[in-house]
Amino acid sequence: MQQLLNTALGGLTLGMVYAAFALALVLIWRSTRIVNFAQAPMAMVTTFVALVVVDAGHSYWLAFAAALVSGLLLGAVVERLVVRPVEGGPEINAVILTLGLFIVLHALAAVVFGNRYRSFPAPFGVRGLEVGGTTIALTGFGVFTVLAVLVTMGLLLALFRYTDVGLRMRASAFNPEVARLLGVRVGRMLTLGWALASLVGSLAGLLIAGGSLVHPAYMDSVVVYGFVAAVLGGLDSPIGAVVGGLLLGVALSFVSGYVGSQLVALAALVILMLVLTLRPGGLFAQAAARRV
């Protein structure tokens, strides 16, 4: 019983991170119809930026902010300089481009920051909280993870729903031509969208790294889980990404706890294939079945 509860709690915490990462993928997919496979190394680079700030003797929170800001900038730069030329082109070119970026950022981080495991600090305890005499799997940092992701989602929701910029961003994602005719600077909105997505991605990176080890490859499997979560909820639906992330987190946590942690990736693959075969639009598909 206790193991069941702990597995579920661990899964929910991890699921929150996957949800954030999936949300980052969905934000980019909605605006530019590109799945940004380079999201993982982008987040990894910003985590290393935070590590540099921490190593320089500054506080965790300054490092946290530095990582988020560098994520914002990195997203904007990548969209403007590299991705812009392939937008609207053959989709295979965009896929190859983001994979090329994946390799570049990976290698660059290994050259600049070194190719070894380094521990990353956590602002809160990473030991289980005590509830009624027993230790449960929810850590102080886990609570922070859940809250941070929830706050970020709330802010994004507010941005898209209640602000002028959010409306313009939605318009340029929905129909670039019409939006442009109505005076929306679509290019800028796309850059902003990538920047925001990259920020959310780097938040996910920080949350996974906290109290654990970082390495140039530490986010590689997360991009797969984030993608599976996004597809599970429907690549077009931000709510779906969050629900998909939580579901996936719990499911993978159970596989890891009861079968074996080596098979987590295989379980993710099986879930992905099931979703794509049975319900290609994801759980939250709004439109009628769309070709995948």
Next chain:
Amino acid sequence: MATALRRGRTWWAGSVLGRHLLVALLGLVVVVVVLESASDFRNLQLASMAYLGIAAGGLTVLTGLNGQISLGHGALMAIGAYTTALLLDDRDAGTPLPLVVLAAVAVTLLVGAVVGAAAARLHGPYLAGATLALAVAVPGIALYFKEQLGGEQGLRVVLPDIPTWVLDLAFFVTGQDLTRSRYVACLAWLTLIVTFVLLANLSRTRVGRRWRAVRDDEVAAELAGIRLGRARVSAFVVSAAAAGAAGAMMAITVRLAAPSGFTITLSLTLLTAVVLGGLGSLGGALLGAALLTFLPQVVTDLGVDAGLSDIQAAELAPLVYGLVMVVVVLVAPAGLVGTARTALLRRRLQRAGTGTSTSTSTDTAAPTSTSTTSKGTTT
């Protein structure tokens, strides 16, 4: 004399199989000469170029001719390699090498059929994500079944003794004793040549035309009576079989099948080779494999000279691949070979144009040259 020449030329244009076999024979001669003069270390390097080339050849057929992308070819190679390792677990295993390779191909082919059937319904980013998940998942299987598949350490591959007739033949042809690494390199290159002849032939026949038709326009292909699903699955199966052969050769060359050899990086590297050479061109795939094999050393040496540590310098090679991949997509989506071919065609058209009257040449040359470029870039 003139008629013989003309007859030769028509044969060259008409017989696809004959042409491929002739090129393969020439390739075989070149390979034997090169391997004979190379050192043991170079032979192993050339062997690894061969297995990368085989896998890249399979991938280029899938991506270039059929328009499907796969990031899972590293995983498919792993399946070929593990099959080989299980069959060659000790010296008394007794299974002849050709049978082992065929078994590796067959197993990978089966897995490829399953993956391909699922992949046939997907396109673009969905396919990329699903095959990426495959690449991440497969090494985990080897870790989970520790007893059978050796876990983190992997499985050792024991190369059977070289058959005496091969030793005799090698001595007869070259006058030297055949070393084990040279034997491995010869095997790998022989497999490469056989695979490439099969792939080249297949892509020039009805099957290949179907693949291209599906890639270029699904609706038109369907109207012409092509079953989309069947064409996609067959392309994936053929490509997976090549990856299986590559995995078998890798296992024999490295003499180990371990999860660390089949990371995402391997799959991405294969894609680099294919993009670099130009999607759909087997020669380009071989060029890409050559760059993957020989570039790291050059770049690492340059890095060390520039004052980087060894570990940092070792990361420069992937950095170069990645940068080249990005630049190729942005500047020359047809790849190195594709771009060169387009430039050559354009020049030939221009030269043909200057021979005739100028007014017609501009009319005919312009649309033809654009159609060749678009053929090179649509993937």
